[in-house]
Amino acid sequence: MVKPLSLLAALAAALATATVGRSGHELPVYPSYYPHEIAIETIPPEGAAPLLLENKIQAYLGPQPRFSDNVPVSIRAVESLGSFVIVLRNPAAPAPTDAASACAAVETIVGDIAGKQGFVFHPYPITPLHGDYLYYADLAEAAKARFLRAHARTSAAPANLRVKVGGALQHLIRPEWIAQGLEWDVAVEEVDAADLVASSMTSVNGWLGPPWMKAGWFHAERMLADAIEDGETRARANAMLGRLEASDYRDAVERINLQRDLVTTLTSSCRKLVVGYTIKRQYLSVEFSDGIENIGFDSIEGLNSPMFIRTVKLKNFPWNGWLMLGIDKAPNAAWNPIAGFNDSFGRLLWSAVGDPALVPAPYDSGWMLNRLSDVQSNSGR
16 A cells, blocks of 8 residues: 655665675676665656755656756756657548548648657657667658658648647647547547556566567557457467567577568558657756766666666765655555556656666667676686
8 A cells, every 4th residue: 555655765775796806807796886775755847946956856757847047057868768659540430431541631640740849750660769770760761751752642631630639749730620529530649658668567577577578569569459450460460479479580680570570560550650759858967066977777768767776876975875866746556566666656666676687778678687797707717
């Protein structure tokens, strides 16, 4: 049961690992720059800026703080994947008479928002912020060119187009297209990238999640698989997914081609499309004495990741020290490692106290060892 606390002091004891050291050689095991006390406080965005400026918190893991003036050089931002922007047809709407008319409304919206501000136009589910993006870069560029050509050929928007959109994305859609009632033809929605990863990570296996948790093809499957209407296409996608999850391939080349084929199958329909993404910016203090350094963060989850807790170092302490963090959402999940810690506050707390053997690699789609180094012994000694 969650206790109604806005401030949590998580005491983390550093682990000491015994090893053999020979003169003139580095030790293969090093402890992290791990604070001996971590305070996590719930702070609204409007209250985070003065606390960062006064070094009362060293990082804010919420939306962009509201600074009254220009951001000083002692405050810096890290960028990660914010959310996917998705355009989808209403499954309850009357079925179009042909494939071209079915896609016309979606292609009109995709082409129209291509030049808008506030998001990155990228009509492909795997972004440059994914660690495996280079496997799909040519497919992503081809998809972008294809949509822009389709928009150039479109003479006029479909009559009486009704678009359901809200929140931060409303500026992307022309006012005359926004649906005023409950009926709509096309919706524009956001899928939070960090939540997509976190929902896959909850596991009894030390919260490691599946090995492909950060892989672009896995994110594409989770977002788009439910929109496949054709039974044959769905069966083909499921077969490829099963092979990837079972490591049923000969080598890396066959694996990469299988991943590319899966994403191509998932994006073959215009019923649901990823058309871009937003950038998340989280702010921290690098002030000369009271700030932090040696900052690692995740390209998908940002600062709310085990990598940040495992690497961050306080400048005024060679080791340990007091790390003070702010987050925008109060805890509302149970505090247990099986069915809890699955909200933003809980994930940050578990990153501090869970100490898993593996953590997601910060700029890759794979994993890395936590604290330990994989060092081969010299059998000749």
